[in-house]
Amino acid sequence: MDVKKDVVKMEDNRTNIGCGFSSSPFSGIFDFCEGEKSSSLGFMELLGAGQDFCTNSLFDYLPQTPSMLPSLAPNFPNTSIMAKECSDYSLNQQPATPNSSSISSASSEALNEEQTDNKGAADQLEEEEHDQPKTKKELKAKKASQKRQREPRFAFMTKSEVDHLEDGYRWRKYGQKAVKNSPFPRSYYRCTSTACNVKKRVERSFNDPSIVVTTYEGQHTHPSPLMPRPTLTASASAQPSISTTFAMPSMPRTLLSHHYQQQPFNFCNYVNGGSPTANASGTGFHRERRFCTPATGSAMLTDHGLLQDIVPSHMLKQE
DNA sequence: CGCTTTTGACCAGCGC
DNA sequence: GCGCTGGTCAAAAGCG
Numbered sequence: 001m002d003v004k005k006d007v008v009k010m011e012d013n014r015t016n017i018g019c020g021f022s023s024s025p026f027s028g029i030f031d032f033c034e035g036e037k038s039s040s041l042g043f044m045e046l047l048g049a050g051q052d053f054c055t056n057s058l059f060d061y062l063p064q065t066p067s068m069l070p071s072l073a074p075n076f077p078n079t080s081i082m083a084k085e086c087s088d089y090s091l092n093q094q095p096a097t098p099n100s101s102s103i104s105s106a107s108s109e110a111l112n113e114e115q116t117d118n119k120g121a122a123d124q125l126e127e128e129e130h131d132q133p134k135t136k137k138e139l140k141a142k143k144a145s146q147k148r149q150r151e152p153r154f155a156f157m158t159k160s161e162v163d164h165l166e167d168g169y170r171w172r173k174y175g176q177k178a179v180k181n182s183p184f185p186r187s188y189y190r191c192t193s194t195a196c197n198v199k200k201r202v203e204r205s206f207n208d209p210s211i212v213v214t215t216y217e218g219q220h221t222h223p224s225p226l227m228p229r230p231t232l233t234a235s236a237s238a239q240p241s242i243s244t245t246f247a248m249p250s251m252p253r254t255l256l257s258h259h260y261q262q263q264p265f266n267f268c269n270y271v272n273g274g275s276p277t278a279n280a281s282g283t284g285f286h287r288e289r290r291f292c293t294p295a296t297g298s299a300m301l302t303d304h305g306l307l308q309d310i311v312p313s314h315m316l317k318q319e
Numbered sequence: 320c321g322c323t324t325t326t327g328a329c330c331a332g333c334g335c
Numbered sequence: 336g337c338g339c340t341g342g343t344c345a346a347a348a349g350c351g
Contacts, residue, residue, distance in 0.1 A: 174342095174343070174344075174345095175342070175343060175344080177340085177341065177342075177343095179340095179341090180339085180340065180341090186341085186342095188342070188343075199342095201342090
């Protein structure tokens with residue numbers, strides 16, 4: 001799949017992709033979180049490289065997103081969500097040569113596997129709840145019959161000094177493994193909420209240690225215990241206040257308010273070059289305060305920056 | 320005391 | 336069959 005090639009290529013070149021290239025900046029996320037497979041959008045940058053508040057823009061779209069999205073937004077300053085990818089993507093599944101555009105078969109197969117496995121995931125889950133294996137043997141047999149049932153996955157890279165990014169949910173670490181060809185271990189986390197099977201893997205990029213790759217698997221079956229979800233009505237009817245509708249306990253409030261109040265930003269313009277499709281086609285959610293400077297936005301309009309080096313030209317033209 | 324983290328062992332899948 | 340690797344388990348240790 002081309003998308004995966006692009007992701008790998010991006011990693012190999014140690015380059016940030018530029019601004020988004022889809023008319024709907026979060027369409028890829030939507031597709032994936034809904035359990036569908038989107039080949040049209042493999043990854044996107046949510047904010048420009050080097051900007052330090054991309055997290056906010058994710059939360060900006062919270063009311064439009066499925067339940068999984070909040071967990072995708074690490075609440076850290078100086079964290080740039082650089083890419084997402086719609087499959088089981090591992091930094092270590094890279095081509096042997098830096099310039100190679102080929103991808104590992106394991107990576108591709110993982111995607112295919114998910115495509116078939118996801119079909120009956122809900123049914124299987126229900127079945128599990130009603131038919132709990134009682135012994136280890138039964139558990140083993142059950143596992144064998146399931147043959148690696150997997151939830152949809154969502155991987156993205158963030159630039160952060162912190163490995164385990166706070167995302168509003170509580171996680172319990174259940175494993176850590178050394179990663180082949182990498183000095184950095186991979187950590188495995190599970191959502192602590194009972195009956196919630198969401199997992200995530202966290203690992204640091206071998207090529208760029210400042211980059212953390214987080215892979216989420218599954219969707220939360222419960223609201224965030226640490227971050228109350230905003231309601232559409234509240235968001236749409238009033239000027240959303242970060243303190244009331246987007247409380248992010250792990251993120252310094254001062255930082256948030258700083259960005260909200262002093263960094264004019266329109267994500268739609270940023271992505272589409274002036275056509276505010278996201279807000280217009282969204283849920284009616286609308287925000288007065290914006291995130292990036294007009295200067296930044298206009299620069300993105302005329303210059304794709306690093307994106308044009310990475311994203312195939314035909315994708316850039318798709319806007 | 321309860322919850323989380325650590326860490327070695329174990330298992331499954333895959334390629335050779 | 337064997338070795339490698341990714342993923343998970345579970346007992347022990349750590350922590351508040």
